[in-house]
Amino acid sequence: MTLLLAVALAIIVLRDLFAAAMLSGIFSLTSAGLFVVMDAVDVAFTEAAVGAGISTVLMLGALLLTVSREKHGTSRLQLLPLVVVLLTGTALIYGTLDMPRYGDPEAPIHSHVASSYLERTPNEIGIPNVVTAVLASYRGYDTLGETTVVLIAGTGVLLLLKHPRGNKQEEES
Amino acid sequence: MKRPIHQHAILRVVSKILIPYIFLFALYVQFHGDFSAGGGFQAGVIFASGIILYTLIFGLDRAFQAFHPRLFEIFMALGVSIYGGVGVVALLSGGQFLEYDSLTHDPVHGQHLGILLVELGVGLTVTSAMVSIFFAFLNRGRA
Numbered sequence: 494m495t496l497l498l499a500v501a502l503a504i505i506v507l508r509d510l511f512a513a514a515m516l517s518g519i520f521s522l523t524s525a526g527l528f529v530v531m532d533a534v535d536v537a538f539t540e541a542a543v544g545a546g547i548s549t550v551l552m553l554g555a556l557l558l559t560v561s562r563e564k565h566g567t568s569r570l571q572l573l574p575l576v577v578v579l580l581t582g583t584a585l586i587y588g589t590l591d592m593p594r595y596g597d598p599e600a601p602i603h604s605h606v607a608s609s610y611l612e613r614t615p616n617e618i619g620i621p622n623v624v625t626a627v628l629a630s631y632r633g634y635d636t637l638g639e640t641t642v643v644l645i646a647g648t649g650v651l652l653l654l655k656h657p658r659g660n661k662q663e664e665e666s
Numbered sequence: 667m668k669r670p671i672h673q674h675a676i677l678r679v680v681s682k683i684l685i686p687y688i689f690l691f692a693l694y695v696q697f698h699g700d701f702s703a704g705g706g707f708q709a710g711v712i713f714a715s716g717i718i719l720y721t722l723i724f725g726l727d728r729a730f731q732a733f734h735p736r737l738f739e740i741f742m743a744l745g746v747s748i749y750g751g752v753g754v755v756a757l758l759s760g761g762q763f764l765e766y767d768s769l770t771h772d773p774v775h776g777q778h779l780g781i782l783l784v785e786l787g788v789g790l791t792v793t794s795a796m797v798s799i800f801f802a803f804l805n806r807g808r809a
Binding site for chain 1: 711795
């Protein structure tokens, strides 16, 4: 947690965007470690692969298209954004006060559908990884939607970036 | 004078050794997702990172020779089609949409088959989308 905080602060302070991109990768990797400690290996796996791997590379790809140093903005203290950030942060922390303690067996997530998934998976699906069973079978619709989102994101980026600037427009106009 | 990245012998040799294992690990995560951590999403990203590593070291032209960009555009749609197709096949064989029980005579086998195919679709789409986005970025930078 302390490490996460330190990395986040470093990202804010640093003006060198290359280092900031690398640090955001480190941030993801650290949170992946945190997920492993909390026994959420599937989430940790995704975080390590997507957050630390792909998004860092895409960030570097974006840096290739622009400059790698942040411009010095106005040094004047921006009061309104600061107030908004502080208010949101306080509200979020206040919200966590009501959350059940970590590992509490009475927590809503354990008393709702999770236990029925755990009981039904060995008989109905017959695979050891309950996360996969929930993702691909019990929640198949959601995963289909997620996959479609990935397709749409890919298509969108291709539509925006595929053709070199001006190439297409010149033909049409 | 800084040398271009593809002239570094160490990077070239090490990546040539590593990339097959990255692909192998991705396939393991893909098809072993039923038994251990992982699945289509993670496998797709790992497979894509192997291709991206190759592109970073050997350059876009070599990468386009090895992996045709058009291929990924087709695979991207194919993945979702496989996913949806499994749902439709389940529909046609008497179940509900995405109800894998009806895919084979045995419900549990049907679930195995359904999950395997669906994860394959997810993996294909994720890999192709990631690689396509990366190629699009690099192409733009070059133009």
